[in-house]
Amino acid sequence: MNLDEAISKTISAIKNNGARHYGYDVHPSSVCYHAADREASNDHNKKNRLEREWYPLFQEAAWELTKRGWLRPGVSHHGAQAVADGGYSLTSYGSEQLSSLDENEIVLLQPGSLSAALKSYNKTFGDGFYQRSQEAIKCRNAQAWFACCAMAGAAAESVLLAVAIAKTSDEEKIIKQYRGSNGRRAILNLVTGNTKQHIRKNMEAFSGIIAIWRDEAAHGLVSAISVANADEAMRSLLHMCQFVEKEWGALTSQELSN
Structure with missing residues (x-):
């Protein structure tokens, strides 16, 4: 796993509504958990190891998308449930870009x-x-x-x-x-x-x-x-x-x- 792969998996999770968690559109921990589960669903120890290894990459992927204007820190709307480690939500620009996303994007x-x-x-x-x-x-x-x-x-x-x-x-x-x-x-x-x-x-x-x-x-x-x-x-x-x-x-x- 590298940063580019983490970005790709994060975008895929957003498109398929698999990045949501609590009040966030994108919760890096959740994306990381599901990615590790797909890679090692039958091996609990390997899954836990991958989560620890990949967690920083998925956090960085979310931050990279934030720098690009796709995401912003915080919950998706007022009153939505927040958690201690935080998360991100789509900006209006990110939502617009997501609707017409292609391979070059x-x-x-x-x-x-x-x-x-x-x-x-x-x-x-x-x-x-x-x-x-x-x-x-x-x-x-x-x-x-x-x-x-x-x-x-x-x-x-x-x-x-x-x-x-x-x-x-x-x-x-x-x-x-x-x-x-x-x-x-x-x-x-x-x-x-x-x-x-x-x-x-x-x-x-x-x-x-x-x-x-x-x-x-x-x-x-x-x-x-x-x-x-x-x-x-x-x-x-x-x-x-x-x-x-x-x-x-x-x-x-x-x-x-x-």
Whole structure:
């Protein structure tokens, strides 16, 4: 058991109403008890050992979900029964996110899994992407939301440049062009100019992540960026990586599309 697994099991328990206990939507001790019971229901000693080992992880999982805005400490409503070791309840944001949860959303809530998912694109998008994407995760874990968005945008920039360099086989020219006037638009046009409409539309949308890095972060102004913005930036970055890898051939081809 690790933190990512504990987060996944906690989310699953919430979805299946197996995390409730007393007046809490999520009671880590209860989630831990049921997880250990499923693992060793016929071995009382093993079950007790697993509960002791896993308890800190399930407490940390609940706290991680609290930092993400999904949970808050305390009972679910006024007058609900509380207990000494406490528990958590869903926020309105958590309830909203839970209703549309998919596999990528769960990955975003798991620091280790998200890091591994982005690391898997290192070979395709290069060391610059890897460094920036991992910095984005570190910022997110530290609750530095603006910094997270900025580094996610920097990582997205590395993806765009990797595509352009692969398409032209001329890194020096691409970097020079990108640093010039309207460089981002020029490189985006170069990458998508001969692709189908749905590819151009998606790449245009993904370029919005870069804007935070290239524009907002560079101007020294106060920015009202929150956890929701950071989560959206990381979600968009992961989707961009998945999309670009899928459409790599079309994006790097010199042939015109119909």
